[in-house]
Amino acid sequence: MASTIHDDAVLEIEDFSVDYGWGEGAVRAVNHVNLSVRRSRVLGVAGESGSGKSTLVYAVTRLLRSPGVIAGGRARLSYDDPRTPDAPRRHLDLVTATSGELRDIRWSQVSIVLQSALNALNPVLRIGREFDEVLKTHRPTMSRVQRRERARELLSLVGLNDDRLARFPHELSGGQRQRIMIALALALDPQLVIMDEPTTALDVVTQREIVNELANLRARFGFAMIFITHDLSLLVELADDIAVMYAGNVVEWAPAHDLYHAPRHPYTLGLLNSSPPLSGPRRELVGIAGSPPDLSQPVSGCSFRARCAFALDRCSREAPELRVIDESGRKVACWLQESVTEVPAPLRRGVRRDDAASVSPEAVAR
């Protein structure tokens, strides 16, 4: 279960809320989210644009820019201090951490890869300088030669020749740049690497290569990952667990394969039906009607109600809470799961999506 404190947790996000703006005009972008990432595990966070998935990780890492403010909650990072390897694991609440404490754990414990590597690399610096700078800041005892050697080693990890170190970002392809960002993210052996849609700006073939490489690198180095994307079929290959976010709430959390094959929240089902399957027969893609709610308007009841094909009367009155529904630890925030009789076929417990594929949500609703 995600919210219990595990000894091997790297990051535990508890009751975490983020607002944009202050006071009366504040808009709730992330609403009381609980999530945790365990050692060497991959947590996938999926959702549409505006679901709060990126806001969540930027706020947790304290990189969120004004007017974004953390409205409450904790984000506990657990790590072994490389300077005192024998000491017990250290814990740091990122929400209350001082800027000095944050500087200390940034990149050495938590690194991040952004969607566009072209924008993430300083355009006027050679690639080698990016590596050199990170190593120089966090490993002041390393010599120039050692730093160079480490940069070469990192590039070879992502399959790049070390002549790239002398290049400028604009001289490289999109795939090469993203590989460099990944190599850079691993430079200090962090416990946690956050990937914010790292493959979205790439073509499908490069996307596939990068996802495979990430899987290999994780198996080899054992870092934990938070992987943010809107592409659930990509996520299922890489993630151990997946959290689906909608309008600032986690609406479903489950082990990746369970979630992929047997979604229990209508929104998850909609997301899955709107992207092509990785293998198997072709099927018709169905989008989710409507658009995400305007977060500045207060919503009564479930925020997905207006777009939900299965909405009940109850959904307009009360907002469902995230509840554990089965022994796998799966959690869903949906009233449909509370009443056995009313669960529509594709969302019914024990039913796999593939079996129920012939039953479209529209058909069920009618």
Place this chain on the structure above:
Amino acid sequence: MRMLARRLSLYVVTAWVAITVNFLLPRMMPGNPVQQLIGKLTGQITPQQVHAIELAFGIGLNQGLWAQYTGYLHQLLLGNLGVSITLSSPVSSVLASAVPWTVGLIGVSTILSFVLGTLSGALLGWFRGSRLDSVIPVATFFQAVPYFFLGTVMLLIFGSSLHWFPVLGAYSPSVTPGWHWAFLASLVRYGELPVITIVLSSVAGWMLGMRNMMITMIAEDFVLMAVAKGLPRRKVIAHAARNAVLPSVANLSLAIGLVVSGALLVELVFNYPGVGNLLLQAVLNEDYPLIQGIFLVITLTVLAANLLADVLYFVLDPRTRTEAAL
């Protein structure tokens, strides 16, 4: 490198056009300016002066325009700019004694203004919305006041009334010019007020430009990444500033032209023995060969400064180096 070579050839062409215009202008003047000038100088004119005037205007030489033009270019290559009518000495030597003063004064002020404005602009941009922002209206006020007016006011207040700074001239009349300490100290002392004037009235441009670019840069992903990498704040600011300074460097080349013309007036106010003062004298005395020489020097200086800024930009922004291949 190709890019730089292309720019260089552009400058050669521009210089050639400027020289040609400089040659043609006096020859296109209506009437007979030579007779007028000779008339004005009646009684105190030497045959050399008459020859100098004739050369400058291309009158009474019994030469075709083309022959005059090639002759002019040839003399120019030899460093011969003709003879000043009023001073009766070669224009080149008159200029040689005035140009270092202007280049020194304007060079120092421009660099100082650029450095100060850019650094403060970078900080203002990073700490935008803080109390530091109150510097902006003050700086903008000085920007809005014309150079010569500000200079006059400064002279009146800090020179004549308070006697904080020496007034008029480039160095104390009691020291002899040369490479020794007393002269250099006097040079700095006398230069302070004009330099402060120029810096005050030009710094706001650099400051605001840099501040605005900083604010744009701060929104960039690579600045966010610099924070995410746990770099100290000073290095994060450096990441943003390194990119934000590029447009300022490009503007530097444009600004130098304006600074040259603006600073000419400052020289008049402070009675600085530079090109500005020389130009005023030359215009008052209708000393055409000298005016021509001064224009040529100003044009070439602006071109050289432009080239320098281009080279600097080329060095600072790696992207311009590959754009040449497009």
